[in-house]
Amino acid sequence: MKLIKDQETNSGMPRTEIEIDAMDRILAAEEELVPSSGFVAAAMERVREEAAVPAPIPFPWKRAVPGLVLAAGVLGWGAWAAVRFAWPALHEFAKSSPQIPVAAVPALEEAGWVVLALAVSLGSWMLSMRLMRRSGMM
C-alpha cells in the first residue's frame, strides 16, 4: 500500500498509516463492474453508423484562392481610399472642438464616477468568482 508521505494533518502532524490505509482500502476495493453482454455490439453499431456517414467535403481552396485574393485586394483598396478621403475631413472636425454646455459638466463627471464604480464592482465580482472556482468552492 503506497502512502502520500508529504501530507500533514491540520495540526501539522504527519498522517498516520492507519488513517491512510482505511480510506485507501475502502476506495481502492471497488468491485469491478462487468459490462452488459450487448455492450460491444452497441458500441460497434455506433462506430459503424459513424463510419457510414460520408466524409465532409473538403473546402475547395484551389478554386477559392483567386476569389479570396481579389476580395482582399478590393477591401484593401477601399480601406486605403476611405482613409485618404476621410483624413482631411477628420482634421477639420478636430479643429472645431465640440462645445459642451457648462451646466452639463458636473452631470457628466458624476456619470463618469458611476461608470467607474460599476466597472470596479464588476471586476471584483469576476475576481471573487474566479477565486471561488479555483479553490473548488464552486
Next chain:
Amino acid sequence: MTIDAIDLSDVGRVLAGDTDAFEGIVRRWQRPLVNMAWRYCRDRARAEEMAQEAFVRAWRGLAGWRRESSFSTWLFALAANVYRSELKRFPTVDVPLEEIAEPASPANQYEAAAEQRRHEVLRRAVLALPMRYREPVVLYYFHEMDVGAAARTMGLPEGTVKARLARGRELLRKRFPHLNETGAQGANAALRTGREALR
C-alpha cells in the same frame, strides 16, 4: 504478442479502412472504460453510455494518436475528457459534501452489511467533491493508487494531481472523522472482496 502490439495491429487495420478491426479494441478495453466511467458517475446505465461515447470518439480520433504514449494512456486520457464533458453537460445528482451523513456504528448482527453500506457512502461521497478534487481521487484509485498514471490520464503535472488529491482526501477525512475507528477492519474485508471480484 503483447496487448500493446495487438492494439497497434488493430489500430493499423482500422486506419487502413477495416472498421470491424475496432471491435477487438472495444472488447479489450470495454471493462476498464466502463469501470472508469462508473467511478465518475456511479450509475451503471450511464457508465455504459459514456464508455460507448468514449469508444466512438476514440474511433474518430484514432488518426490523431501520435504514438508518443501507449495506446492505453491515450485511450484513458480521451475517455477522461469525454466523461468530464458529459458530466458537465448532465451533472450527477449533486449532494453537498456537508449533507452526507456519516452512518452510525453498525449493530453486530448486521456488521458486514453495515460496513458495506459505510463504504458505499464514502465512495459516493467522492462524487460530492468539487470536480477539480473529484477527478484526481477517482483516477488515483482507478489506476490502483498510481499518481503518475492519474496525472497522465488528466494531462496534468504529477505535482498538481498530488496536491489536488491531498485536498480531496482531506475534505473526505473531515466529512468522515470516525473512518479509522471502524473502517480499518471492514476495509480489509472489502479489499479482499474487491480483489476476489477482480480475479
